[in-house]
Amino acid sequence: MKEFFFWKVWSPSERRMTVGAFLVLVLALVFFAIKSIDPLGNVIRWNVVSELSETTAVVDVLQIGEWQYGISTPSHLVTESFMASVMETDFLSVALFWIFSLIGLIILLAALTTMSRFWYLAGTIVFILFLAFSRLETLGAFADANRALFMIAVILYGGVTYYFHAFRPDFGIGRRILGVGAVTVLLTVLIGFLAKTPFPALTAASYSFPFWLLITILFLLVSATEIIAGLVWLSTSGSVSKGKSGLVNFLVISILYLTLLLLLYLRNTKQIDFDATLISPAFLALASGILGIWGFRRRADSTDGIIPFRSTGFWLYIGMFIIAVSFAGYMSATANDPVLETLEDVVVQGQLAMSVLFLFYVLINFYPLFQQKLAVYKVLYKPMRFGLTQTRLFGFTILIVLFSIQRLLPVNQAIAGYFNGLGDLHAKTEEFTLSEQYYKLAVQQEFQNHKSNYALASLALRQGDRNAAAFYFRQSLLKNPSPQAYSGLTGILVQENLFFDAVYSLQEGIRTFPQSGELLNNLGMLYYKTNVADSAYYYLAKAEETTKRAEIPATNLLAILAKNTDSGLLDSLASASEKRDYLSWQANWLAVQNLRQNFSKETFNKNAVPADSLLSVSSFAYLLSYAVNQAKQDSTPARLLPELAAKNPVLSQDLSLASLYSQFYSGDKLKALETLTGWADEDGEQSDLYHKILGHWLLQLGLYDKAIETLSVVEGVEGTIGMAVANALADKKEVAVILLDKIQDKEQSAAIEKLKQTLFSGVKPKSLSDSLYLVAQKSPSDRNFNNAVQVNPFDERVVSSASAHFRQKKQTAKAYKLVLNALRYNEYAPQLWAQYAYLSLEQGLIGQGNEGEEKVRQYALPADYQQFMSRYQPMRALIEKQRAEFQ
Numbered sequence: 011m012k013e014f015f016f017w018k019v020w021s022p023s024e025r026r027m028t029v030g031a032f033l034v035l036v037l038a039l040v041f042f043a044i045k046s047i048d049p050l051g052n053v054i055r056w057n058v059v060s061e062l063s064e065t066t067a068v069v070d071v072l073q074i075g076e077w078q079y080g081i082s083t084p085s086h087l088v089t090e091s092f093m094a095s096v097m098e099t100d101f102l103s104v105a106l107f108w109i110f111s112l113i114g115l116i117i118l119l120a121a122l123t124t125m126s127r128f129w130y131l132a133g134t135i136v137f138i139l140f141l142a143f144s145r146l147e148t149l150g151a152f153a154d155a156n157r158a159l160f161m162i163a164v165i166l167y168g169g170v171t172y173y174f175h176a177f178r179p180d181f182g183i184g185r186r187i188l189g190v191g192a193v194t195v196l197l198t199v200l201i202g203f204l205a206k207t208p209f210p211a212l213t214a215a216s217y218s219f220p221f222w223l224l225i226t227i228l229f230l231l232v233s234a235t236e237i238i239a240g241l242v243w244l245s246t247s248g249s250v251s252k253g254k255s256g257l258v259n260f261l262v263i264s265i266l267y268l269t270l271l272l273l274l275y276l277r278n279t280k281q282i283d284f285d286a287t288l289i290s291p292a293f294l295a296l297a298s299g300i301l302g303i304w305g306f307r308r309r310a311d312s313t314d315g316i317i318p319f320r321s322t323g324f325w326l327y328i329g330m331f332i333i334a335v336s337f338a339g340y341m342s343a344t345a346n347d348p349v350l351e352t353l354e355d356v357v358v359q360g361q362l363a364m365s366v367l368f369l370f371y372v373l374i375n376f377y378p379l380f381q382q383k384l385a386v387y388k389v390l391y392k393p394m395r396f397g398l399t400q401t402r403l404f405g406f407t408i409l410i411v412l413f414s415i416q417r418l419l420p421v422n423q424a425i426a427g428y429f430n431g432l433g434d435l436h437a438k439t440e441e442f443t444l445s446e447q448y449y450k451l452a453v454q455q456e457f458q459n460h461k462s463n464y465a466l467a468s469l470a471l472r473q474g475d476r477n478a479a480a481f482y483f484r485q486s487l488l489k490n491p492s493p494q495a496y497s498g499l500t501g502i503l504v505q506e507n508l509f510f511d512a513v514y515s516l517q518e519g520i521r522t523f524p525q526s527g528e529l530l531n532n533l534g535m536l537y538y539k540t541n542v543a544d545s546a547y548y549y550l551a552k553a554e555e556t557t558k559r560a561e562i563p564a565t566n567l568l569a570i571l572a573k574n575t576d577s578g579l580l581d582s583l584a585s586a587s588e589k590r591d592y593l594s595w596q597a598n599w600l601a602v603q604n605l606r607q608n609f610s611k612e613t614f615n616k617n618a619v620p621a622d623s624l625l626s627v628s629s630f631a632y633l634l635s636y637a638v639n640q641a642k643q644d645s646t647p648a649r650l651l652p653e654l655a656a657k658n659p660v661l662s663q664d665l666s667l668a669s670l671y672s673q674f675y676s677g678d679k680l681k682a683l684e685t686l687t688g689w690a691d692e693d694g695e696q697s698d699l700y701h702k703i704l705g706h707w708l709l710q711l712g713l714y715d716k717a718i719e720t721l722s723v724v725e726g727v728e729g730t731i732g733m734a735v736a737n738a739l740a741d742k743k744e745v746a747v748i749l750l751d752k753i754q755d756k757e758q759s760a761a762i763e764k765l766k767q768t769l770f771s772g773v774k775p776k777s778l779s780d781s782l783y784l785v786a787q788k789s790p791s792d793r794n795f796n797n798a799v800q801v802n803p804f805d806e807r808v809v810s811s812a813s814a815h816f817r818q819k820k821q822t823a824k825a826y827k828l829v830l831n832a833l834r835y836n837e838y839a840p841q842l843w844a845q846y847a848y849l850s851l852e853q854g855l856i857g858q859g860n861e862g863e864e865k866v867r868q869y870a871l872p873a874d875y876q877q878f879m880s881r882y883q884p885m886r887a888l889i890e891k892q893r894a895e896f897q
Contacts, residue, residue, distance in 0.1 A: 020320060023184040031117060031328045038110040038332050039296070042339035045103060046292060049345040052103065054464075054494045055095040056528055058562060060594060060627035063087045065573050067604040069638050069671075070706045072735070075773040077765050079735050081706050081728050083699065085601045085638075086631040087569040088594040090562045091535050092528035093501060094494035096468035097461070099434050103343035104211045107336050111222060112194055114332030118225075119167065120186035121325035123174040126316065130175050138164055144218035150206030159201070166193045183325055208439055215340070216431040222337040223349070223424060229330040230295060230356045231406070233302040234364035237294070238264060240301045242372060243387040246380075257380035264369055271362040278351075278358060279416060291357040292338075298361065299331050312391035312398070341427070344434060347490055348452070348459040349427030355413075355420040363408035371401040419456070426455035430462055442469055458489035467498060476502050493519060493526040500532060509540055527557020535566060543574040561592035568598035572605055580606060593618060594628040600635035611643050612636070619650070623657040630661055637668035641675035648672040663696070674707055679803055680831050683707065690720070698724055705732050711804050712777070713835050714740035727753060731765070738769035777801070783808050790815055804832045806839040813845040822852050840870030844878050851885045859886060 020028065045052055065087055068080035122133045141163055152158035170193050174186050207213045245260035274291060276282045303324075310323030317323045341349045375393040376386045391398060413420055429452035436445035446469050452462040463486035470479035483499040486492070496519030503512035516533040523529060534549035547570055553563035568587070571580060580602065590596070596615055603609070618632045619625075625633070633654070637647035651669035655662035666685075674682035683704070690700035705721035708714075714736045721732040730749050738746035746769060754762050779802035786794040786808075795812040802808055809832040816825035826849045832842050847862030859882075866878050 021182065023182050024320070027184045027187060028324075031325075031332070034110065034113050035328065035332050035335065038114075038335040038339065041106050041110065042335050042342065045339045045342040049342045049347070049350070050460075050492050050494055052100055052343045053097045053345045055098075056494075056559075057093045057095050058090050058559075059093045060088055060090050062627050062631060063089060063569065063573075065601070065605070067601065067638075068607065069604050069609075069641075070703065070710075071607065072706065072709050072775055074735070074739075074775050075768045075771065077761075077768040079706075079709070079731060079765075081702050081732070083638075083703060085572075085604050086597070086634050087572055087601050088597050088628055088631045089535060089538070089566050089569045090594055091532050092497060092562070094497045096471070097345070097434070097437075097465050099212060099438055100343055101209075101211070103340060104215055107215060107340035107343070108211055110336035110339075111333050112198075113191075114329045114336065116187055116191045116194055116329075117325050117332070118329030119171055119190045120174075120183060121322050121329060123171045123186055123190075124179075124183070124318075124322045124325075125175075127175075129316070130171075134168060134171065137167070140218075140221040140224075141167075144214070144221055146214075146217075148207065148213055148217055149201055149210050151201055151204040159204075162200070163197055166197065183321065209435070212435055212438060216435040219428045219431050222333060222340075223352075223427075225330055226334040226337045226353065227356050229299070229334040230353070231360050231364065231409075232327075232330070233295075233298040233306075234357075234360045234405070235368040236298040236301040236305045237267060237361065238365045238368045238372070239305045239387070239390060241267065242390055246384075246386045256383070256386075257377075260372075260380070264365075268362065268365060268369070271358055271365065274358045275362055275412070278355060291354045294361060295338075295353075295357045298357075299334070302327060303331075308391050309398075344431070345461055346427045346430050347461050348423035348430065348456050351459075352420045352424045352427065355416075355423075359412045359420075360409055363412060364402070364405035367401045367405040367408065371396055371398065422455040423459065426452040426459050426462065429455065430459075430465070433462070433465055437465065437469070442472065445469065453485075458485065460486045460490040460492060460495070464492075464495055464498070467495075471498075471502075476506065491519070491522050493523050493529050496522075496529060497532060500536075504536070509536065512536060525556050527553045527555075527559070527563065530556060531563045531566065534563065538566070538570055543570060546570055561590050561595050564588075564590060565592065565595040565598055568595065568602055572598065572602050591615075593632055597628055597632035597635055600632065600639045604635060604639050609639055609642060612640055614640075614644065614646065619654065623654055625654060625658050625661060630658075630664075634664060634668045638671045641671040643676070645672055645676035648677045667700075679707075679711070679800075680834065683835060702728060702732070705729075705736075708835070709736055709739070710775075710777075711802055711835075712739075713804055715838060716835055734765075735769065739774065743770060777805075779805050779808055783811070786811065786815075792816075792819075799828060803828070804836040806832075806836065806841045810841040810845050813849065817845075817849065817852065822849060825849055826853070837865075838869050840866050840874060840878075843869065844882075847878075847882055848885065851882075851889055854889065856886065856889060 018025070063086070064084045066082035067085035068082055069085075070083070071078050071080040119137070122130055122137075125133070141160060146159045146163065147157055149159060167190070170189050174181055174189060178185075201210055201214070205213075241260060241263050245256040245263070270289060271294075273282070274289075277284070306323060306327045307319045310317045310319035317326070338350075338353060341353070371393065372386070372390070374396050376389070379386050379389070429448045433445045433448035433452065436442075436448060446466065449462045449466050449469070452459065453466070456462075463482045467479045467482035467486065470476070470482060480499060480502045483495050483502070486495045487499070496515060500512045500515050500519075503509075503515060513533065513536055516529055516536060519529045520526065520533060530549050530553035534546045534553060537543075537549065538546035547567065550563045550567050550570065554560045554567065557563065564587075587599070589599070593615060600612065603612075614636060615632065618629045618636070620629065633647065633651060636644075637651060640647070648669050651665045651672075655665040655669075658665065667689075670682045670686055673679075673685075686700055686704045686707070690697060690704050701720050702724045705717045705724065708717035708720060709732065717736040718733055718740070721729050721736065723729075724732065730753055734746040734749035734753075737743070737749065747766070750762055750766055779798055782794070782798035782801055783805070786798045792815075795815050798805075798808045799812050809828055813825040813829050816822075816828070825845070829842055829845045829849060832839070833846065836842060843862045843865035847859045847866065850856070850859035850862055863879075863882055867875050870878065
């Protein structure tokens with residue numbers, strides 16, 4: 011067990027650095043694991059597109075006995091679809107890549123300084139060559155095309171490493187790492203301050219791509235035989251203690267492992283079209299890399315001191331391991347699929363080629379030791395017949411042959427990945443023409459790679475070229491299809507009104523990705539737009555079960571139910587719905603409640619109003635539905651919506667209309683009526699709607715003559731029925747009969763007959779003001795009268811009694827204002843004119859009092875007029891006498 015903790019015998023400094031290196035490796039592995047779960051999800055977001063649609067709901071209802079008269083008004087519904095975004099580079103991933111890869115490079119260069127002069131010079135020359143190929147001048151640190159930064163890097167790295175190598179061989183690995191790290195930090199700061207390019211980290215990562223790729227490939231090949239070496243240990247370490255050979259076990263598990271690699275190779279080269287394995291090449295690579303941390307020790311010890319494990323071998327290996335993991339994580343973070351496929355081919359074909367030769371190496375060298383039941387793993391790198399170097403050379407040759415069979419496809423994919431990186435860079439700097447050229451170069455190297463084609467489709471959409479975008483989306487689906495590409499292609503087909511093609515495309519996408527909630531939702535919405543409600547419901551229900559964002563298909567389901575379900579079924583479905591905090595869902599929920607005429611108390615969602623007051627589709631629909639649904643419960647919309655209307659001019663009219671509902675039912679009814687009257691008098695598109703709503707509100711207030719006048723201009727059955735109801739309630743039943751017969755001449759309806767019976771039975775609509783008036787009569791108080799007046803500020807009895815009450819309490823101004831407000835819409839009420847006359851006299855306004863007296867004479871019954879005059883004349887005579895005495 012001690013060999014698994016080999017650093018325990020090292021110096022404290024070495025142990026600290028070892029723990030630190032392992033910590034960095036673990037963090038790099040976490041970075042790789044997170045980014046490799048869904049590479050496309052790192053660069054393409056699922057955006058939600060919200061659309062507004064209308065249905066009709068009856069929210070204004072006048073109950074007359076068992077019959078009710080309501081008018082249909084627009085109710086807004088939100089439907090949402092998923093739309094894949096263009097590819098965008100995640101700069102956090104770029105930063106993490108540089109942190110991990112530079113730490114790995116620092117460890118690698120520090121280990122290089124401990125090697126012999128030949129290997130140190132060879133390694134340094136290779137590093138300088140890669141620095142040159144990384145084109146540091148593109149960072150623009152010292153003007154364009156200036157190689158000064160490259161020279162500074164060479165001098166600093168070369169000087170520090172040569173100092174450690176030639177003059178201080180006594181320094182431990184910790185000091186060497188700190189020295190090389192100080193140079194790296196200095197160069198990073200220098201680039202940060204001097205670089206002229208907008209995105210220096212992304213620029214450097216894009217142009218240094220070959221450097222990191224070759225180190226990663228080198229590491230994958232170096233560790234390619236570690237699994238076979240581990241199988242030797244597994245077969246012989248336990249068998250020896252039991253007195254067994256272990257050869258049979260070794261052969262069985264080795265053949266199984268090689269069979270797995272062969273199946274992966276056949277699948278990757280499309281010679282079989284099914285995945286017969288459950289193991290990803292990424293796990294094989296990680297397993298080889300982790301086993302190599304211990305396995306590389308025996309290999310280093312077999313080099314006769316060329317690579318001493320403690321001072322050099324471990325640090326070389328762990329540095330390459332960190333770089334390989336961080337580079338693979340970065341490629342996953344940028345969804346650079348051709349590079350990921352190259353790395354996968356290197357893992358599978360490298361392990362297959364190397365492991366076959368290594369198996370031969372083990373058998374030809376150690377077969378006698380297996381027969382003698384010895385621990386072969388202890389002498390695994392001390393061959394007796396066939397050398398380890400020969401084994402690796404032959405294995406590498408087989409790898410080249412495997413690549414050649416594929417016509418060097420992995421090489422072409424690596425080149426395509428390089429061009430993809432440059433395309434990403436110039437897309438970020440908005441040099442779209444140059445970006446397009448690099449992506450096209452990548453397509454020339456590997457025409458089926460997803461990243462290049464998706465990026466080209468995105469660029470085509472930016473330029474408005476839908477045909478080119480559709481072509482590239484289709485190209486991206488050839489080898490590595492994605493839900494995002496299917497979504498992009500469908501969006502173009504819908505814009506071109508090719509609905510059947512769009513449906514077919516989505517169905518194909520769902521066959522490929524049956525658990526894609528985004529595609530299921532979009533297909534459901536496509537069926538919804540083509541009025542195939544049952545299919546729409548089916549796919550949206552499946553989408554709700556599969557997608558992580560179940561609130562979106564749930565929102566769409568509510569919209570479908572609202573438009574395609576009768577009231578009885580809607581009640582049962584709504585009562586069974588799970589409430590959600592999602593704003594769009596709540597908007598549709600309130601719309602459904604309006605359809606159900608369920609106006610129970612709902613809590614206002616403060617998130618509906620964004621900080622900048624600029625409304626989204628969801629916010630807009632929610633506020634409209636809430637204002638109407640909660641008009642009798644909450645007066646907040648009466649204040650809030652006009653403020654929002656001022657900041658959302660395109661939506662101002664709808665917001666203002668919704669605010670009037672809250673104003674009418676919970677606030678100032680006079681203000682609501684005056685505003686709506688002004689709108690109705692304008693000859694606009696919504697004039698008919700405004701007249702209809704205004705007429706119904708006047709009916710609710712008992713202003714029947716005004717309602718008749720307003721509803722007379724409303725076309726259709728609703729206006730005719732409204733006038734019939736108003737005439738019947740105004741005791742003009744003959745007119746009501748004519749109007750209802752006119753409707754029946756066009757369409758026989760049992761509802762009309764029932765309405766006739768109800769209206770002619772003398773039943774009157776019940777009003778809350780009636781009960782509040784009785785309360786005020788029994789218990790006269792300011793509060794009770796205010797409550798009664800607020801419910802109906804135009805009711806003749808209520809306002810007259812309230813005015814008399816406030817006159818008695820010497821609140822003449824308030825009483826006068828109540829009467830004036832009531833007369834604006836109820837100018838034929840004799841009791842109101844009587845109060846107007848009394849209040850005018852109390853304020854010394856004899857002329858206005860006489861006007862009121864004339865109106866009472868005109869509208870009141872003779873007996874009532876005589877009663878009024880018996881009180882009015884003495885009051886006027888007293889005022890005239892007082893004036894005469896004053897003169």
